[in-house]
Amino acid sequence: MLAEFLSPLFNGLFSAMVVFLFATGLTLIFGILRILNFAHGGFFMLGAYLAFTLVRLIGGDMSIASYLLVSIAAGIAVGFCGLVVERLIFRRLQHVDEAYSLIATYALLLISEGAVKAIWGVSFHSATTPSALGSAVVVGDLVMPVFAIFIIALGVLCYAVLEWILQHTAVGKLMKSLASDPWMAGMLGINVPRFYAWIVVIGFFLAGLAGGLLLPNQTLSPNLASVFVVQAFGVLIVGGMGNIRGAFLASILLCVIDSYGSIVFSQVPGIFFYVAMAVMLLARPQGLIAGARL
Amino acid sequence: MLDVGPLDAFYGDSHIVQNVSITIGDGEGVAILGRNGVGKSTLFKSIMNGGPRVDGPIRLRGEDITGLPSFARARRGLGFVPEDRRIYPHLTVAENIAMGGHAARADRPPYTLEDIFGFFPLLRDLQTRRGFELSGGQQQLLAIARAIYGRPDCLLLDEPTEGLAPVIVEDLARQINAFRAANGTACLIAEQNVRFARTCTERLYLIDSGVIVFSGTWAEFDAQADLQQRYLAV
Numbered sequence A: 001m002l003a004e005f006l007s008p009l010f011n012g013l014f015s016a017m018v019v020f021l022f023a024t025g026l027t028l029i030f031g032i033l034r035i036l037n038f039a040h041g042g043f044f045m046l047g048a049y050l051a052f053t054l055v056r057l058i059g060g061d062m063s064i065a066s067y068l069l070v071s072i073a074a075g076i077a078v079g080f081c082g083l084v085v086e087r088l089i090f091r092r093l094q095h096v097d098e099a100y101s102l103i104a105t106y107a108l109l110l111i112s113e114g115a116v117k118a119i120w121g122v123s124f125h126s127a128t129t130p131s132a133l134g135s136a137v138v139v140g141d142l143v144m145p146v147f148a149i150f151i152i153a154l155g156v157l158c159y160a161v162l163e164w165i166l167q168h169t170a171v172g173k174l175m176k177s178l179a180s181d182p183w184m185a186g187m188l189g190i191n192v193p194r195f196y197a198w199i200v201v202i203g204f205f206l207a208g209l210a211g212g213l214l215l216p217n218q219t220l221s222p223n224l225a226s227v228f229v230v231q232a233f234g235v236l237i238v239g240g241m242g243n244i245r246g247a248f249l250a251s252i253l254l255c256v257i258d259s260y261g262s263i264v265f266s267q268v269p270g271i272f273f274y275v276a277m278a279v280m281l282l283a284r285p286q287g288l289i290a291g292a293r294l
Numbered sequence B: 001m002l003d004v005g006p007l008d009a010f011y012g013d014s015h016i017v018q019n020v021s022i023t024i025g026d027g028e029g030v031a032i033l034g035r036n037g038v039g040k041s042t043l044f045k046s047i048m049n050g051g052p053r054v055d056g057p058i059r060l061r062g063e064d065i066t067g068l069p070s071f072a073r074a075r076r077g078l079g080f081v082p083e084d085r086r087i088y089p090h091l092t093v094a095e096n097i098a099m100g101g102h103a104a105r106a107d108r109p110p111y112t113l114e115d116i117f118g119f120f121p122l123l124r125d126l127q128t129r130r131g132f133e134l135s136g137g138q139q140q141l142l143a144i145a146r147a148i149y150g151r152p153d154c155l156l157l158d159e160p161t162e163g164l165a166p167v168i169v170e171d172l173a174r175q176i177n178a179f180r181a182a183n184g185t186a187c188l189i190a191e192q193n194v195r196f197a198r199t200c201t202e203r204l205y206l207i208d209s210g211v212i213v214f215s216g217t218w219a220e221f222d223a224q225a226d227l228q229q230r231y232l233a234v
């Protein structure tokens, strides 16, 4: 009885934090640079594959600590890719029509998929969950996998850290200022291009980190790049176009609604994410948190 | 101090600023007068590399700054207040002022907040207010405070009195003059308010349709009675 009601909530929160972890880097880059990075999923996938290779190299069962370290290493490697991508591509997109951003980042997505195919092949791989996260917590008849609890906690932690940085640190205030008026920031002596480069690196780091963290939950194939992209774009839009808090709330709202919807209408699972998204956009076209960027 | 031009500036195909040359000496106050739409803001943005396509040299303290991005010009000693002020609404007054510190140079640390409140006492009581809570006059004062915080050699004020009540304009002139007298900061002011410009500067350029039509001291300006009628009155 309890499980019937709470289990969709738990599953919804789990999907929500998966989507949110995926969407943070995307949201950050969009919030500050106003570039919608279609390649985000490609670099998320690259992070997952890199983490997969590291796990293989280490061998045996992983502790939680090494799982986290592997994910951070994947994040750093993808962050370096971000540095190159910023130099070669994003820097050139600042002063051109948005259509070019779309084409350029889509091309980058194809390149990242091609790179993954070339390095790891097209066959499917899967990583095992660290055994410390492999069990489940049972409350009454509600079964909660520890890995899912762990991801929910990581998602909330990731949100809390980003929110704290944005609201309470000098760097966060600078980020919000640059997001709202980069032109004036330049007039005041702030090296805006270098700041943008850092944001891209951090956004890519978050993509790679998410790839590593969500690896135990995924089947690795070159399709992984597009698994979360549509949901992440939905969260970005419903959240208010580049607002971290909005993205967090939108992830929870859409995924929990979807989770309950899929129980009630089990013939069409997954469709309620989009129904909820459409309703939200009709009700609040400006997004959950409008006006304030980041 | 600042030697501009001969300079041409364009928005797309429109040739807005045409063959304009201006110079400002060390610590000097200079006004650029002209009606709406003659190209004053375009000239200021050209000096800061903040939008228009610019053709022509700009030298600051003898150094060629042509081609440098805006942030580098700010760091070389240009403190800019745009006509729309652009206060950061989510930041407090103190935080807005501190944003100007990014322009400070290693050999010249920024002023302290105390210094700034000494120049503009009104800001002291407002320091925890957020940008969006300020009146137009308070925003203008804050924008100037923010621009001087990094100790610029030359302050560029684009129509500082636009939209301000006359009594506030008078206050503003007094505070700007006191600050400049104490610190020897040069100043270029774009204005349509002749009275204010006269109080704050020693000489002026008149600009019409992107071209300089007069340059001289205020006494020389007054000697040609038709100038004001022809290029300023509406």
Ligand SMILES: Nc1ncnc2c1ncn2[C@@H]1O[C@H](COP(=O)(O)OP(=O)(O)O)[C@@H](O)[C@H]1O
Pocket: B011, B014, B016, B034, B035, B036, B037, B038, B039, B040, B041, B042, B043
């Ligand atoms: N961003 C812009 N794009 C195109 N034209 C502009 C832009 N800004 C100003 N202009 C044009 O340039 C001319 C000069 O404008 P401006 O420099 O703002 O004049 P002022 O500051 O003297 O009122 C005007 O005709 C205006 O329409």
Ligand SMILES: [Mg+2]
Pocket: B037, B040, B041, B042, B083, B158, B159
């Ligand atoms: Mg103007």
